[in-house]
Amino acid sequence: MAIIRGRPRPLRDGTWAAPILLGAASALGLTIALVADGLGDVVGAIALGIPALVAAWCTRRPPP
Amino acid sequence: MSPRAVRAWSFVHKWTSLIATVFLLMLCITGLPLIFYHEIDHWRGASVEPPELDRAPRNASLDAIVADARARRPGDAVQYVAADPDEPDVWYVGLGDTVDAPELTAYYTYDARTGELLGEYPLNEGLMYVLYRLHYDMYAGLPGTLFLGLMGLMLVASLVSGVVLYGPFMTKLPFGTVRRDRSSRAHWLDLHNLLGIATVVWVLVVGATGVVNTLAIPIFGQWQATELAAMTAGFEGEPPPADEVSVERALAAAYEAAPGTTLSFIAFPGNEYASPHHFAAFMQGATPLESRLLEPVLIDARTNEVTAKGTMPWYVTALLLSQPLHFGDYGGLWLKIVWAVLDVIAIVVLASGLVLWVGKRQPASGRAKRAALDASGDARALAFRERS
Structure with a gap:
């Protein structure tokens, strides 16, 4: 539990860790595919697909 | 974040989303086949090799x-x-x-x-062509294009406010929680939060660049x-x-x-x-x-x-x-496929937001009230938590 006493601290408590990583993967995918061809397109598509894969996995796993 | 700030951001999120949702749904749905415009043109013989x-x-x-x-x-x-x-x-x-x-x-x-x-x-x-015109200007010329740009700005405001609200509402839940065993509202809210935050950077980029394109x-x-x-x-x-x-x-x-x-x-x-x-x-x-x-x-x-x-x-x-x-036409077919998947996710986020709003407006029974508290999505519940 993140809150025991006082206000929640989302950054310190890890609320934002996964969203920031997924956002970085999206940004990386969007950029790599724009500045590089060939392998860059593949890496870009994979990086941009990570948030979709993570979201799909989360929706399928049993609730805690 | 203070209860007053939560209420203010909730107000921004609710109304910017509500005003733009119908148009954003239309844009996402018409945009889906437009991702594959080139391939569909070749398939139907409109473009020749x-x-x-x-x-x-x-x-x-x-x-x-x-x-x-x-x-x-x-x-x-x-x-x-x-x-x-x-x-x-x-x-x-x-x-x-x-x-x-x-x-x-x-x-x-x-x-x-x-x-x-x-x-x-x-x-x-x-x-x-019909899908393109609906997506581009709704057959209304420049005013239609600029109107869709305004809806894009609403989307950007909705995304920013959604991100601001994500932190306070998710302190109780681990990332990616979808409570399928709780109320329907909790399930929809978790789905909305998860899919929304996972795809926010892509939606923000597509939305903001869409606004620039309308100009x-x-x-x-x-x-x-x-x-x-x-x-x-x-x-x-x-x-x-x-x-x-x-x-x-x-x-x-x-x-x-x-x-x-x-x-x-x-x-x-x-x-x-x-x-x-x-x-x-x-x-x-x-x-x-x-x-x-x-x-x-x-x-x-x-x-x-x-x-x-x-x-x-x-x-x-x-x-x-x-x-x-x-x-999304700059990285080959695989990028287009990912683009389409993200577009479908954006449609689910918009639809789930609409479901949550409609559900909140219906008269609440005791069970529904409990469900609302389950969802941790009520600003008053959050404010109470913060005060205690």
Whole structure:
């Protein structure tokens, strides 16, 4: 539990860790595919697909 | 975050979403097939592939191709000739009622090796055109485009407020929690939060670049009124060129002036992208990024001499970079497939937001009230938690 006493601290408590990583993967995918061809397109598509894969996995796993 | 701030951001999130949701759903749904416009065009036979030939590309005379296009529609004027780096064996010729008419009357595809006409693109017809117009301007012209841009701004505000609210509402739950075993509202809210935060960067980029794209007409208008006017200054008193001008020689001059580039399109004298006295060749660079940018080269139509060459100002560059980031057409088929998946997720986020709003407006039974508290989505519940 993140809150025991006082206000929640989302950054310190890890609320934002996964969203920031997924956002970085999206940004990386969007950029790599724009500045590089060939392998860059593949890496870009994979990086941009990570948030979709993570979201799909989360929706399928049993609730805690 | 204070309860007052949570309420304020909730208000922003709710109303910016509600105002724009119907239009954003329409944009996401019409945008889905538009991601594969090129592939669908080929599949339905609207775009043609050049036949396999053992001959070097672009051997045919471009002037002969333009003459053939003119002969097919004697009452029309050639507006521009375009090329596509992905289709090096073809030239595209666009014609209109006049050289500066806003609408094309014909769009021909020619074999660049033989000069033969390969096909005429069916303009302004078919399901894809209907989807495109709905997505582009809802058949309302510039006002429709600008209205959709306003809806895009609403989306950006909704996303920002959604991100701000995500932190306070998710402190109790681990990332990715979807409580399928709780109330329906809790399930929808978890789905909304998870899919929304996972795809927020992509949606923000596509939304913001969509807003920039809605400004394409004003942006090019500004460029024409300032930069293009400055590049063609001094030719006002000159007589217009004769009807028979050589686009082939003009293009050769453009290539000489901008080595290492390839043609995107060359506008004919009198077209809005050129001047009454000039061809305007828009060249693109060789790298993936530079191939998205344009470098204008102006060629005197009478002498075929390059009179000006420049770079596009920042606002046109911003527009040109916004186009691939909005269309998703810059990384091959796999990127398009990922783009489509993310688009479907965005539709689920919009729909789940609508479901949550409708559910909240229905009279709440005791069970529903408990469900609302389950969802941790009630600003009052959050405020109570923060106070205690």
